[in-house]
Amino acid sequence: MEGGDNGVRVRTNIPRADEVLGGGLLPESATLVRGAPGAGKTILGLHLLAGDSSGPGLYINLGEPTAYLQETANQFGLDTENLAFLDLSPSGAQFADEQTYDLFHSGEVESPGLVDRIREKVGQTAPERVVIDPVTELRYLAPDEHQFREQVLGLLDYLKSEGITVALTSQAAPSIPDDDLQFLADAVLDLQMDEGRRTLRVPKFRGSDTRSGPHGVTITGEGMQVWPRLDPSRYGRDEPAETLSSGVPALDSLLGGGLTTGTVTFLSGPTGVGKTTTGLQFMNAAASNGTRSVLYSFEENTDTMFTRADAVGIPVQERVDEGLLEITEIDTGEFLLDEFTREVRRQVEEEDTGIVMIDGVTGYEQVFRTEDATHQLVSIGRYLRNMNVTGLVANEVHQITGEFRVTERALSHLADSIVILRHVEYRGELRKVVGVLKMRTRAFENRLRLFRLTDEGLVVGEPLSELRGILTGTPDWTDDG
Numbered sequence: 001m002e003g004g005d006n007g008v009r010v011r012t013n014i015p016r017a018d019e020v021l022g023g024g025l026l027p028e029s030a031t032l033v034r035g036a037p038g039a040g041k042t043i044l045g046l047h048l049l050a051g052d053s054s055g056p057g058l059y060i061n062l063g064e065p066t067a068y069l070q071e072t073a074n075q076f077g078l079d080t081e082n083l084a085f086l087d088l089s090p091s092g093a094q095f096a097d098e099q100t101y102d103l104f105h106s107g108e109v110e111s112p113g114l115v116d117r118i119r120e121k122v123g124q125t126a127p128e129r130v131v132i133d134p135v136t137e138l139r140y141l142a143p144d145e146h147q148f149r150e151q152v153l154g155l156l157d158y159l160k161s162e163g164i165t166v167a168l169t170s171q172a173a174p175s176i177p178d179d180d181l182q183f184l185a186d187a188v189l190d191l192q193m194d195e196g197r198r199t200l201r202v203p204k205f206r207g208s209d210t211r212s213g214p215h216g217v218t219i220t221g222e223g224m225q226v227w228p229r230l231d232p233s234r235y236g237r238d239e240p241a242e243t244l245s246s247g248v249p250a251l252d253s254l255l256g257g258g259l260t261t262g263t264v265t266f267l268s269g270p271t272g273v274g275k276t277t278t279g280l281q282f283m284n285a286a287a288s289n290g291t292r293s294v295l296y297s298f299e300e301n302t303d304t305m306f307t308r309a310d311a312v313g314i315p316v317q318e319r320v321d322e323g324l325l326e327i328t329e330i331d332t333g334e335f336l337l338d339e340f341t342r343e344v345r346r347q348v349e350e351e352d353t354g355i356v357m358i359d360g361v362t363g364y365e366q367v368f369r370t371e372d373a374t375h376q377l378v379s380i381g382r383y384l385r386n387m388n389v390t391g392l393v394a395n396e397v398h399q400i401t402g403e404f405r406v407t408e409r410a411l412s413h414l415a416d417s418i419v420i421l422r423h424v425e426y427r428g429e430l431r432k433v434v435g436v437l438k439m440r441t442r443a444f445e446n447r448l449r450l451f452r453l454t455d456e457g458l459v460v461g462e463p464l465s466e467l468r469g470i471l472t473g474t475p476d477w478t479d480d481g
Helices: 041-050 065-077 115-124 137-143 147-163 181-186 251-252 275-288 302-313 316-322 337-349 359-367 373-386
Strands: 002-003 007-009 030-035 057-061 084-088 127-134 165-171 187-194 199-205 216-220 223-227 264-269 290-298 325-329 353-359 389-398 418-427 427-438 449-454 457-463
Touching: 030 041, 030 181, 041 057, 041 084, 041 127, 041 165, 041 187, 041 223, 041 264, 041 427, 057 065, 065 084, 065 418, 084 115, 115 147, 127 137, 137 147, 137 165, 137 457, 216 337, 223 337, 251 457, 264 275, 264 373, 264 449, 275 290, 275 302, 275 316, 275 325, 275 353, 275 389, 275 418, 275 427, 275 457, 290 337, 302 316, 302 325, 316 325, 325 449, 337 353, 337 373, 353 373, 373 389, 389 418
Parallel strands: 030 165, 030 187, 057 084, 057 127, 127 165, 264 389, 264 418, 290 325, 290 353, 353 389
Antiparallel strands: 002 007, 187 199, 199 216, 216 223, 418 427, 427 449, 449 457
């Protein structure tokens, strides 16, 4: 147990689950763990009973036999030394002699009662925690719904009166409603699985605040882990904003001196125009002042990025070796979205990272194929602002030339600043231009400049005052040009 807001809490022994629960379960409470088959209910129950912080535990198994549960616990490295089992499964020892059992006390009917056997086992083992998995199996032993609810309520009252914290699992399905169990429970944990993606919600928790979900859940060889959804309002730093130089004077001039720390800047343009390279330029300049950066690449492998950076004189490998730049490739299936936001937090809060770059939006949305991926990107941006960390987002616009668009997904509201990079036809050649469309924090130059990537670095030319219609991709000379 551990201290909570109003006293002790019962740990779940699942990494970060207690963050969602406001510190853990309330002692001497009953928690209903709902979910479809395979959602992780049994594994959650084993963690609760067999974790390092657990006292004596009792697992009342009405579904799977004890041997299966012990094998499952061993697979996840869970210690079952302080864990006792009461096997009431169809294949368990209690049914070895073809005895029949009833939910009622043996004084009420002729057959022995399951409640009596539970009371007997509790008296023998004196557990601090009890898991009944699944409690819905007891429904089949009661003559009607009223008797079922009465007996479950009586069982819960008895266990809680003994100072026991109880978890009940329920096979949630339309054909097996468990609304009555949700009403009887002090807390409800809802485990869901959709297309292989597991999540946790807490729709009910008497006597405590919880974090709204859904929260990501993973089950690996190390067991179950919960990844709380990022809530930017929980985090913040009171630090003064500073100016972040690109190390290219003409680019800084466009930006009114540079970027402002603690803001989010979109580098927006078509493929191959130089968005990633421009971001690396800012991170390289920041490294010269000892600021650490991390780049999450969703669309390009690291080797290609290193090669391109070397070609334009940005010493990416040197910065990586110094520990001032980290580049991480993110592939489909490698991270849950909530797991990724936790990684961003780790970089900011534990590694003192000052710049975080998402490269780029299209790849990010393809990797995290969830309905709220865009919403979570907004949350990441707000978190970075609150922590006074500079965010860079490479946003691909699909049209290489022609009518200009800032973003493909109406994300411009996320950006404090928008730097546009564009292919144009100029004097019969395909050239690049750069400009600033938006800056919330300072005045900026509203003219476009030629932009080149050379072996000596980024070169930003003089303003193109003599041209008009540049953003159409086919500019015209002005009358005085």
